[in-house]
Structures are given as C-alpha cells and as structure tokens.
Amino acid sequence: MNASGTSFKTNYICMAVAIGGLLFGFDTAVISGAINLITAQFSLNVNMQGWLVSCGLLGCILGVFATGILSDRVGRKKTIILSGCMFLFSSIGCAFSSSIQLLIIARLLGGIGVGMASVISPMYIAEFAPADKRGRMIAWYQLAITIGILLAYFSNALLLFVAKHHFNSSAAIWFFNTETWRPMFLVMSAPSLVFVLMLAWVPESPRWLVSINKNEKAKKILLTVRPQLLAEKEFEDITSAAKKAEIKKSSLLDPSIRLPLVIGIVLAVLQQFCGINAIIYYGPGIFESAGINSSNALVFQVIIGAVNLLFTIVAIKWADKYGRKLLLKVGLTGIVLSLAGCGFLFYTGNTQGITLLILMLLFIACFAFSLGPITWIIINEMFPTELRVKAVSVCVLALWIAVWMVGQFFPWLLAKTGAAFTFWMFAFFSIINFFFCWKVVKETTGKTLEEMEQIFVTGH
Numbered sequence: 073m074n075a076s077g078t079s080f081k082t083n084y085i086c087m088a089v090a091i092g093g094l095l096f097g098f099d100t101a102v103i104s105g106a107i108n109l110i111t112a113q114f115s116l117n118v119n120m121q122g123w124l125v126s127c128g129l130l131g132c133i134l135g136v137f138a139t140g141i142l143s144d145r146v147g148r149k150k151t152i153i154l155s156g157c158m159f160l161f162s163s164i165g166c167a168f169s170s171s172i173q174l175l176i177i178a179r180l181l182g183g184i185g186v187g188m189a190s191v192i193s194p195m196y197i198a199e200f201a202p203a204d205k206r207g208r209m210i211a212w213y214q215l216a217i218t219i220g221i222l223l224a225y226f227s228n229a230l231l232l233f234v235a236k237h238h239f240n241s242s243a244a245i246w247f248f249n250t251e252t253w254r255p256m257f258l259v260m261s262a263p264s265l266v267f268v269l270m271l272a273w274v275p276e277s278p279r280w281l282v283s284i285n286k287n288e289k290a291k292k293i294l295l296t297v298r299p300q301l302l303a304e305k306e307f308e309d310i311t312s313a314a315k316k317a318e319i320k321k322s323s324l325l326d327p328s329i330r331l332p333l334v335i336g337i338v339l340a341v342l343q344q345f346c347g348i349n350a351i352i353y354y355g356p357g358i359f360e361s362a363g364i365n366s367s368n369a370l371v372f373q374v375i376i377g378a379v380n381l382l383f384t385i386v387a388i389k390w391a392d393k394y395g396r397k398l399l400l401k402v403g404l405t406g407i408v409l410s411l412a413g414c415g416f417l418f419y420t421g422n423t424q425g426i427t428l429l430i431l432m433l434l435f436i437a438c439f440a441f442s443l444g445p446i447t448w449i450i451i452n453e454m455f456p457t458e459l460r461v462k463a464v465s466v467c468v469l470a471l472w473i474a475v476w477m478v479g480q481f482f483p484w485l486l487a488k489t490g491a492a493f494t495f496w497m498f499a500f501f502s503i504i505n506f507f508f509c510w511k512v513v514k515e516t517t518g519k520t521l522e523e524m525e526q527i528f529v530t531g532h
C-alpha cells in the first residue's frame with residue numbers, strides 16, 4: 073500500500089467495477105456490425121430497423137431509473153452485479169432468439185445493463201477511490217468503454233472472416249455461416265461472466281454502508297484498503313457528513329444542489345453535442361461521402377477506436393495531476409478547432425486529402441483526454457452521498473436523451489444542411505461548453521467527496 077492508500081486491493085476493486093464500462097462500450101458498438109445482417113435475415117423495414125437500434129436506448133433510460141431506485145435500497149454492490157447479469161442475459165438471449173420480437177426484448181435487456189452500468193460503475197469508483205486517485209480511477213471506466221468499442225469492432229470483423237470458411241456440421245453452418253450476427257452478440261457473454269465473477273471480491277461501498285447506519289462494517293472495509301490513519305480519518309469524515317445530512321434532510325430541489333446539478337446536466341448534454349458518437353459510428357460513412365476510398369470501413373473504425381483508447385490514457389495520467397478544468401479547456405480548444413476545420417474542408421470541397429482524416433483523429437484524441445473521461449469524473453464526484461445516486465441518475469439520463477437526439481437528428485441534419493454546417497453546429501456547442509467549463513465548472517481535483525459541498529456552496 074502506498075502513502076495515499078492505494079493498495080493492490082483498491083486497484084483490483086476499481087478495475088473490476090470499471091469492466092461495466094467495457095460491457096457498455098461493447099453493447100453499444102456491436103449493433104453497428106450486426107444490423108445489416110439482421111435486416112437482411114428478417115427483411116426489416118426502416119421502421120423496424122430503427123426500433124431495433126433505439127430499443128437499446130430505451131433500455132438505457134429504464135436502466136438509469138432502476139439504478140436510481142435500487143442502489144440506495146439494496147446497495148451498490150448488488151446493483152452492479154445485476155447490471156452484469158443483464159449483459160449476460162442479453163447476450164445469450166440475442167444469440168439464440170428465434171424471432172425479431174425476442175431479439176428486441178433481449179436488446180432491451182442489454183440497454184438496461186448499459187443504463188445501469190453508466191450510473192453505478194463510475195459512481196461506485198468515485199465512492200471507493202482515495203481522493204487523490206479518484207480522477208484516474210474513474211477514467212479507467214472511460215478507458216474500459218473505449219476498449220469495449222474496439223473489442224466489438226474486432227470481434228465482428230473476426231466473425232465475418234470466419235463466416236467465409238465453410239464448416240461441416242449443420243449447427244456450425246447455421247451459427248457461423250448463415251446467421252453470423254448470433255455469435256457477434258454471444259461474444260459479450262464472456263466478459264459479462266468475468267465481470268460478475270470478479271465482483272465476488274468487491275466489497276460494498278463504505279459510504280453507502282454508513283448511510284444505512286452500518287458503521288462498523290464500513291470501518292472494517294476501509295481498514296482493509298487504506299493505511300490505518302487514513303482509514304480512520306476518512307471514516308470520521310464520512311460519518312460526520314452523514315450526521316449533518318440526517319439533520320438537513322436535503323432533496324434534489326435544495327438550493328445547495330442546484331449548481332452541481334446544472335453543471336452535471338449541461339456537461340452531460342454538451343459531451344454528446346460535440347458529435348462524438350456521430351463520428352465514431354458514422355465516421356467511415358463520412359469518409360466515403362467525402363470521396364475517400366473506404367473499401368475497408370473497418371480500418372477507419374479501428375484507427376478511430378485505437379486513438380480514442382490511447383488518448384484516454386493521457387487523462388488517466390493527468391486528471392489528478394493537472395486538474396479537471398485544465399484538461400477540459402485544452403481538450404475543448406482542440407475539439408472546436410478540429411470540428412471547425414472539418415466543416416471548412418467540406419465547405420470548400422477539399423475533402424479528398426489526408427487533412428480530413430488528421431482533423432477527425434485530432435478531434436477524437438482531444439475528446440479522449442478531456443470531455444470523455446472528465447465529464448464522467450465530475451458528474452460522479454460533486455454530490456453528497458445521500459443524494460448522489462439520484463443526482464447522478466438525473467445527469468446520466470440527460471446524457472442518454474442527448475445520445476438519442478444526436479442519433480435521431482444527425483442523419484437528418486447531414487442530409488438537409490450538408491456536412492459543413494453539421495460540423496460547425498457541433499463546433500458551436502463545443503464553444504459554449506468551453507466557456508461553461510471555464511466560467512461555471514468548479515475545480516474538484518484532490519478534494520474528498522465530503523469537501524465538495526464547501527466548494528459548491530462557499531466557492532472554495
């Protein structure tokens with residue numbers, strides 16, 4: 073254990089919980105490779121195709137609500153295990169569903185898993201990590217999302233490759249040659265199972281235990297993961313904050329919660345309005361429409377995914393060292409410049425050269441070390457324990473609604489106004505985000521969760 077109290081056990085616990093992010097990334101990306109195969113097999117019309125994609129998002133919203141209710145009642149740990157089970161059921165259900173209706177139900181379950189994981193995984197890490205390592209440990213969750221996205225691309229590509237080979241048994245021909253989308257979904261059952269098994273060694277969140285008056289148990293857990301002095305100090309901080317909370321009986325409508333709630337919602341929505349998912353999922357199509365020969369769309373997807381993953385590591389290294397706000401400001405500057413540049417290339421018709429690819433990669437890199445992880449970090453560290461899950465759920469709900477809006481309106485905007493205007497729209501929202509982060513967002517680096525209230529109420 074080092075001086076700040078980061079033991080092997082703390083690392084293991086936070087990494088295990090971060091795997092929820094990997095499943096989130098995998099589940100949301102796998103559909104992009106499977107959708108055409110499913111459409112062909114079930115002869116889906118445009119409406120059914122849209123429904124198959126959006127039922128995952130509907131599931132996310134249900135999952136966020138479920139977590140808001142469950143995790144205060146049954147605890148953080150059980151809620152995380154349940155999210156893992158959702159991924160497992162969904163992956164097996166999708167792989168063996170005999171009709172499109174069953175497939176939709178199974179996708180809905182996966183969406184619920186994603187919604188649950190997106191609230192509970194980073195929140196648990198925020199509650200468990202030592203204050204000076206909290207940024208990097210929540211960024212592990214973002215890293216896991218990027219690994220999940222990349223894994224889905226690779227496993228889809230591998231399965232399409234395998235599908236070219238001919239098998240002898242009729243079951244293998246059915247599964248791998250004719251209905252290749254089935255193993256695409258089934259692959260997720262392996263990390264889901266690993267996730268659920270690894271959770272066996274993850275303790276309950278000490279902060280939640282104190283909130284239900286199980287103080288002794290909470291102290292015992294803290295003593296196993298921090299040096300004794302730090303554990304005792306943290307335990308005192310948590311219990312005295314819990315006592316104050318009991319007297320105050322605060323609610324989400326409390327004036328002291330207003331500022332962090334506004335910050336969380338605005339950051340969540342503007343994270344999506346920079347167009348990240350449009351670029352991740354429609355990137356290869358954008359290149360094609362720009363006239364770049366993308367006979368191998370996967371190459372683009374993999375390059376984008378790899379840059380996304382690599383630059384998240386910068387946030388892991390720097391989020392606690394240089395602070396959340398500096399990374400946000402630098403990252404958003406790069407995001408605005410690269411988006412505006414892409415718009416300019418489309419406006420002037422200079423989209424054939426390498427510059428477009430470079431600008432898009434610059435955009436992804438800047439997102440990966442700033443908006444991507446830091447949004448999740450800040451949302452999860454601002455609120456007091458007694459309101460944390462409710463407040464985080466509201467912010468994450470806003471994020472999923474924004475994901476839905478971009479998914480609905482991006483293709484429409486692209487068709488109606490063209491790529492230049494669409495990129496400039498994303499740039500415009502990111503300029504607003506820059507000023508918001510500069511003027512309104514508060515620096516939370518290095519503070520304990522119990523010190524947050526002071527920052528938001530008194531400004532220090």
Ligand code: BGC
Nearest residue numbers: 214217218348349380444445
């Ligand atoms: C965002 C996701 C996005 C992912 C890409 C996350 O922080 O919330 O919408 O797909 O980053 O890495």
